[in-house]
Amino acid sequence: MKQFAALLRKDNQPVRYLVVDDSVFARKNLIKMIEMFGGEVAGEAGDGLTAIAELNRISPDIVLMDITMPQMEGIEAVERIVRQHPSARIVMVSSVGYQENILAALQKGAKHFVQKPVKPEVLYEILRYVLSDDPNAVGVPVAMAGEHRS
Amino acid sequence: MRMELIQPFINAADAVFAESLQAPTKIVDLEMDQEAYRRKGVAALIAIKGDIEGRVILDLSPEVAVKVASQLAGVEVEASEQVVRETVCEMANMVIGNSVTLLNDQGFHFKVFPPEIHMDETGLAGSADTEALVICIETPCGEIYLNIAMHYLHRRRQERNAVPALD
Numbered sequence: 001m002k003q004f005a006a007l008l009r010k011d012n013q014p015v016r017y018l019v020v021d022d023s024v025f026a027r028k029n030l031i032k033m034i035e036m037f038g039g040e041v042a043g044e045a046g047d048g049l050t051a052i053a054e055l056n057r058i059s060p061d062i063v064l065m066d067i068t069m070p071q072m073e074g075i076e077a078v079e080r081i082v083r084q085h086p087s088a089r090i091v092m093v094s095s096v097g098y099q100e101n102i103l104a105a106l107q108k109g110a111k112h113f114v115q116k117p118v119k120p121e122v123l124y125e126i127l128r129y130v131l132s133d134d135p136n137a138v139g140v141p142v143a144m145a146g147e148h149r150s
Numbered sequence: 151m152r153m154e155l156i157q158p159f160i161n162a163a164d165a166v167f168a169e170s171l172q173a174p175t176k177i178v179d180l181e182m183d184q185e186a187y188r189r190k191g192v193a194a195l196i197a198i199k200g201d202i203e204g205r206v207i208l209d210l211s212p213e214v215a216v217k218v219a220s221q222l223a224g225v226e227v228e229a230s231e232q233v234v235r236e237t238v239c240e241m242a243n244m245v246i247g248n249s250v251t252l253l254n255d256q257g258f259h260f261k262v263f264p265p266e267i268h269m270d271e272t273g274l275a276g277s278a279d280t281e282a283l284v285i286c287i288e289t290p291c292g293e294i295y296l297n298i299a300m301h302y303l304h305r306r307r308q309e310r311n312a313v314p315a316l317d
Contacts, residue, residue, distance in 0.1 A: 023240040028223040068243070068264070095166075095247025096262075098254035115251070116244050117169040 004124050006038025007131060009061060015131065016042040018058065020051040020074065021066040021093070026116070030064055030093065033120045037127065048072030052080055055088070062127065065110070067094040067101060075105050082109030089130050093118060155202055155253075155300040156283055162248035163296055167289050170244065171221050178293070179286035187282065187297050191215070192234050193268040194242035200260020202253070204300035208242040208265075214292035221291060239265045245296070 007015050017034050019041060021027045031041050042058040045051040048065075049072045055063060063081070067074040074092060081088050092105045097115035105113060111130045114123055160177070167175045187193075191211035198204055210218070212234045219227040219237040227233055242265045250262055282299035 023243070024236055025219055025222040025240050028225075032224040095244040095251075097247070097251045100254070116247065117166055119169065 002036075002120065004037050004120070007124075007127055008038065014038055014040040015062060015127075016040050016058070016060045018043045018045065018051065018054055018060040018063045020045045020048070020054075020063060020069070020077070022046045022069040023066075026066065026093075030118065030123075033118065033123055036120060037124055046070075048074060048077030048080075051077050052084075055081055055085070061089065062130065063088065063090040064093050065090050067092060067096060067105070075101075075108055075110075078105060078110050079108040091123075091126060091130060093123075152300070152302065155204075155302070156298050158252035158256075159206060159245065159249045159296065159298050159300075160285060162252065163245045163285070163287060163294075166241070166244045166248055167287060167294065170241070171218065171289050171291060173290040176288045177285055178288045179284075181284050183282050183284045183297065189268055190295055192238050194238045194265040195268060196242055196246050196265050197263040198246075198250075198260050198300070199263070199303075201258045201303060202260055202300055203303045204298070206242070206246060206249075206300075207295075207297040208238060208245060209295040209297065210238060210241075211292065214289075214294065217291035218289075235267050238267060241294070 009015055015037075017039050019027050019030050019034070021030070027044055034041055042060045043054040045054045047069045051063070051065065065074045065078060074094070078090050078092070081090065086109075088109070090110045092102075092110045092113045093116060094101065094113070095116040097113065102113045112126045114126055164175055164177075187207055189207075190209050192215060193207050193209040195205055195207050198206070212229065215234040215237040216227060216229045218241065219233050222237070222240070246262055250260075253260075282297050285296045285298070287294045287296065
């Protein structure tokens, strides 16, 4: 299995993620990758409404958000989250990757988009880019994921 | 049946299965079918309406679904009806999502409906008298079937505009 340098916060702590997808297996798959990147899953949600509540409760560093979900779809959830938390870093993760969808998500405030099935190396680069975009929580690869950090 | 409408589904299925299961896949059987579709395992039917219309059925046995689930989750998954349903839906969503992306980028606009799971013994509603392409894909987890029936509802806008007006 490919190894990745750990993506860490500026305080050298693991990046904390909220994983939002109505499919348990899609969430498990993303969690597996987050662990490969040395991250920590702070919360999970199966729809947009729960995602908003979880985000307010756990204040994650990054949200991985599906688009097509029951109750509230991902793009609407992004709009509501960004309205409340303009600096929220949300990466859309969806199997539907056509231009209109991507544009709509970015216009509502998502930082990036990745298409399912997610390739770990693609998600890693996107997370690195999104983290490095914010000076308050720089994603610096300082150790191999899974190694002990001092 | 127009192959240009079918090909994106075949390409997407091949790419999705190979990437999700981390192994190459192979189309081992391909045939036309006009009978009401009788599922081979657990089937997810996704309807498409718009510039092009039709439906796609993804069908796999519960045993294959559990193997796929374990591969997706990265750990051994215990078999249950919920696991099977979720796996079939997730695979169908990924295949359709990727196909829709290819077709949308070609200028087709349409709506995709959420997958309906079928586990009963009767032929699937609305699938009789529909000419469909049935594809059997061999994966490391077992065989997965795709049944695709797709047709144009309207000519695409560009093609309509390209037709010269008659005096």
